[in-house]
Amino acid sequence: MISFSPTEEQQMIVKLVKQFANDEMRKIYRECDENDEIPGHIIETAWAMGLVSSGIPEKYGGPGGEHSAITGALIAEELAWGDLSMAMHILCPALAIYPILEMGTEAQKQKYLPAFCGDKFKAASAALLEPHFEFDPNSLTTIANLKDGGYMLKGQKCYVPLAADADPLLVYADLKGGTCCFIVDKGIKGLEIGEREKNMGIKALATYELSFKNCSVPKENRLGGDKGFDFNRVMNCSRVALAAMAVGMARAAFEYSRDYAKERVAFGEPIASRQAIAFMLAEMAIEVDAARLMNWEAAWKLDKKEEATKEASLAKMYADDMVLTVTDRGVQVLGGHGYIREHPVELWLRNGRGFATFDGMAIV
Amino acid sequence: MIDFELTPEQKEAVAAAHKIAEEMLRPISRYYDEHENESPKELINKMWEGRREGSLMGGIDMTSALRTEEMFWGDAGLALALPSPGLGGAAIVASGTPEQVQRFLGKYNEDGPKWGAMAMTETGCGSDTAAITATAVLDGNEWVLNGEKIFITSGKRAMVDSEGLVVVWATVDKSAGRAGMKPFVVPAGTPGAKVEKKEKKLGIRASDTVTIVFDNCRIPYENILGSPEVRKIDKGTTAGFKKAMATFDATRPFIAAQALGVGRAALDFVKETLEKEGVEIRYGLPRNKLSALERDVMDMEANFKAAKLLTLRAFSLMSQFLPNSLEASMAKAKAGLAITKITQKAVEIMGPLGYSRKCLLEKWMRDGKINDIFEGTGQINMLVVARRVLDFSRDQLK
Numbered sequence: 001m002i003s004f005s006p007t008e009e010q011q012m013i014v015k016l017v018k019q020f021a022n023d024e025m026r027k028i029y030r031e032c033d034e035n036d037e038i039p040g041h042i043i044e045t046a047w048a049m050g051l052v053s054s055g056i057p058e059k060y061g062g063p064g065g066e067h068s069a070i071t072g073a074l075i076a077e078e079l080a081w082g083d084l085s086m087a088m089h090i091l092c093p094a095l096a097i098y099p100i101l102e103m104g105t106e107a108q109k110q111k112y113l114p115a116f117c118g119d120k121f122k123a124a125s126a127a128l129l130e131p132h133f134e135f136d137p138n139s140l141t142t143i144a145n146l147k148d149g150g151y152m153l154k155g156q157k158c159y160v161p162l163a164a165d166a167d168p169l170l171v172y173a174d175l176k177g178g179t180c181c182f183i184v185d186k187g188i189k190g191l192e193i194g195e196r197e198k199n200m201g202i203k204a205l206a207t208y209e210l211s212f213k214n215c216s217v218p219k220e221n222r223l224g225g226d227k228g229f230d231f232n233r234v235m236n237c238s239r240v241a242l243a244a245m246a247v248g249m250a251r252a253a254f255e256y257s258r259d260y261a262k263e264r265v266a267f268g269e270p271i272a273s274r275q276a277i278a279f280m281l282a283e284m285a286i287e288v289d290a291a292r293l294m295n296w297e298a299a300w301k302l303d304k305k306e307e308a309t310k311e312a313s314l315a316k317m318y319a320d321d322m323v324l325t326v327t328d329r330g331v332q333v334l335g336g337h338g339y340i341r342e343h344p345v346e347l348w349l350r351n352g353r354g355f356a357t358f359d360g361m362a363i364v
Numbered sequence: 365m366i367d368f369e370l371t372p373e374q375k376e377a378v379a380a381a382h383k384i385a386e387e388m389l390r391p392i393s394r395y396y397d398e399h400e401n402e403s404p405k406e407l408i409n410k411m412w413e414g415r416r417e418g419s420l421m422g423g424i425d426m427t428s429a430l431r432t433e434e435m436f437w438g439d440a441g442l443a444l445a446l447p448s449p450g451l452g453g454a455a456i457v458a459s460g461t462p463e464q465v466q467r468f469l470g471k472y473n474e475d476g477p478k479w480g481a482m483a484m485t486e487t488g489c490g491s492d493t494a495a496i497t498a499t500a501v502l503d504g505n506e507w508v509l510n511g512e513k514i515f516i517t518s519g520k521r522a523m524v525d526s527e528g529l530v531v532v533w534a535t536v537d538k539s540a541g542r543a544g545m546k547p548f549v550v551p552a553g554t555p556g557a558k559v560e561k562k563e564k565k566l567g568i569r570a571s572d573t574v575t576i577v578f579d580n581c582r583i584p585y586e587n588i589l590g591s592p593e594v595r596k597i598d599k600g601t602t603a604g605f606k607k608a609m610a611t612f613d614a615t616r617p618f619i620a621a622q623a624l625g626v627g628r629a630a631l632d633f634v635k636e637t638l639e640k641e642g643v644e645i646r647y648g649l650p651r652n653k654l655s656a657l658e659r660d661v662m663d664m665e666a667n668f669k670a671a672k673l674l675t676l677r678a679f680s681l682m683s684q685f686l687p688n689s690l691e692a693s694m695a696k697a698k699a700g701l702a703i704t705k706i707t708q709k710a711v712e713i714m715g716p717l718g719y720s721r722k723c724l725l726e727k728w729m730r731d732g733k734i735n736d737i738f739e740g741t742g743q744i745n746m747l748v749v750a751r752r753v754l755d756f757s758r759d760q761l762k
Contacts, residue, residue, distance in 0.1 A: 258753060
């Protein structure tokens with residue numbers, strides 16, 4: 001039956017994360033962006049909430065909770081409302097955990113999952129994007145070849161969050177015309193981790209360019225073994241995660257500029273009393289909700305284990321456009337003040353521009 | 365639990381409505397677009413039978429939304445022309461006492477086909493409904509109505525072709541502003557209520573849109589909707605007006621659902637034509653690998669979906685009797701504009717096919733546009749949304 005109400009359990013998680021986002025993330029988001037770093041205690045506090053690890057089954061040492069794309073989308077929205085860089089950092093280990101959990105071989109699950117059931121945050125990540133404008137996840141230029149009983153990786157990756165500490169790191173590469181995934185342990189020979197990247201937004205998130213030069217990965221580290229894995233599903237889970245973050249950040253921009261417009265007086269009344277401003281805010285509110293509902297539908301399909309490429313890609317595309325428009329309007333409502341780094345809206349615009357580029361950098 | 369699955373009953377209702385739309389509405393769609401003054405009698409009679417059997421129409425739940433979309437997928441003008449209490453019925457349900465609902469609508473499904481209409485707009489006021497000049501004066505035990513109302517959907521069918529009714533908004537005290545505005549039920553055949561000019565329109569031509577002139581039109585005292593306490597009108601309250609606006613909370617999601625039907629008709633046509641021509645829409649590709657055509661189609665589909673989900677959310681709240689004013693206006697604003705753009709884009713994409721009257725696409729573009737106008741223009745709905753999200757009164761945001 002059609003329903004737009006999260007379960008009670010989901011509402012409780014949302015409430016918890018919302019509070020964390022408001023009380024912790026919002027207090028320090030600006031200094032994180034200026035200093036290009038996130039204090040460790042924030043990450044540890046978030047990790048202790050079990051947002052990522054809760055879906056790991058008991059037999060691998062986890063609490064054995066349900067792993068749901070809808071719940072993941074709800075969490076991602078709230079975290080991104082707090083701050084996008086921190087949200088991506090906090091959820092980063094999921095980039096390795098969830099594909100292994102859903103699609104790994106039994107041996108891979110046993111080897112890698114228990115390490116993420118501890119009290120301390122442990123970095124893990126995935127490398128999908130490549131540094132050229134024609135990037136296409138279905139025809140990657142990072143190549144894998146079967147050689148001497150292992151897979152030889154060659155190529156370049158970019159926008160790999162937490163790559164310097166990630167253990168393991170999932171690397172997506174082309175194997176005979178299809179996209180495969182390899183679980184790469186930290187410190188492997190032939191993997192060169194470049195300088196930390198400098199981007200327009202998500203400055204507090206440490207991302208890196210990687211280069212693989214004759215990097216040999218053991219045969220058993222191919223995700224899902226010889227039969228491989230469902231790459232479409234991984235992409236769709238990533239689209240839902242990113243779209244949810246776009247919704248959360250856009251909502252933040254909407255709320256901030258709405259409150260500002262009610263306070264700011266011009267020509268004797270609050271600027272929100274003018275239709276030119278009020279209509280921008282109305283459109284922002286509508287589009288944030290529309291993008292959220294579309295994304296919920298895609299997540300719902302993923303939870304039913306159905307093919308969701310159409311829903312997820314449309315939801316992501318819609319959210320990409322929406323978040324850019326909404327964060328831009330956010331700056332516009334504040335006018336000159338919106339351009340100054342004292343207010344958060346310029347940061348949200350810089351971050352918002354990224355979503356059309358971001359691919360495979362978060363997952364539900 | 366967040367869920368997008370239709371119930372088995374809903375699936376059945378959608379399939380049944382789709383069958384009617386496809387088999388009964390589509391084949392005569394063009395004819396009644398081009399013969400504006402003829403009435404689809406056969407269709408009306410068949411649908412009336414269906415209504416009386418209880419298999420069609422009615423309700424404010426999710427099923428009624430889904431059914432509406434299917435019927436309007438068939439043809440918007442014809443669907444609007446089908447016998448129903450319509451907006452008049454919605455106003456009676458929203459503002460009337462239980463006794464009034466029973467009196468005016470209790471026997472609605474008996475005998476021959478009947479229509480209900482609502483008369484709000486005047487030549488001098490459209491969206492600014494508080495500025496209406498039609499008057500209602502109490503004379504003994506009767507109200508005397510005077511004024512001219514325009515753009516009344518199904519007004520002729522309600523008042524001339526059937527034993528229907530029209531709900532008329534008139535002021536009982538001009539100095540009271542919105543507080544003086546009250547709805548009155550005028551049954552067909554009441555002396556002094558005269559249907560005049562029938563409008564010639566851009567689209568939805570199978571639906572009649574008329575002017576009704578009220579010239580010393582007398583109706584019983586009990587035909588004022590709502591509390592009989594109106595004898596002592598309190599100038600400070602706008603309760604009557606608020607009820608008028610509450611009617612919109614119920615009707616706006618329906619207009620959105622109607623828009624969706626027209627939009628999906630256009631979208632389906634585009635997708636089917638492309639498929640026949642072997643043009644594939646490749647979902648999940650990076651943006652810079654997509655053709656302009658693919659991007660257009662995806663954009664249309666995404667906007668359709670956005671409008672649809674906002675609409676279903678408004679219905680979801682309404683069917684649980686929860687406040688939905690914000691969500692109803694969000695849905696109406698989004699759907700009205702999205703479908704206007706989708707149908708216009710569809711005409712563009714289909715090239716010579718799109719513009720030709722051999723296909724129905726150009727008609728859907730004309731039909732679709734009404735949804736961005738009636739029951740509150742897109743702009744009025746944006747105003748409602750803005751006031752709600754800002755928590756501003758009418759005085760704070762004009």
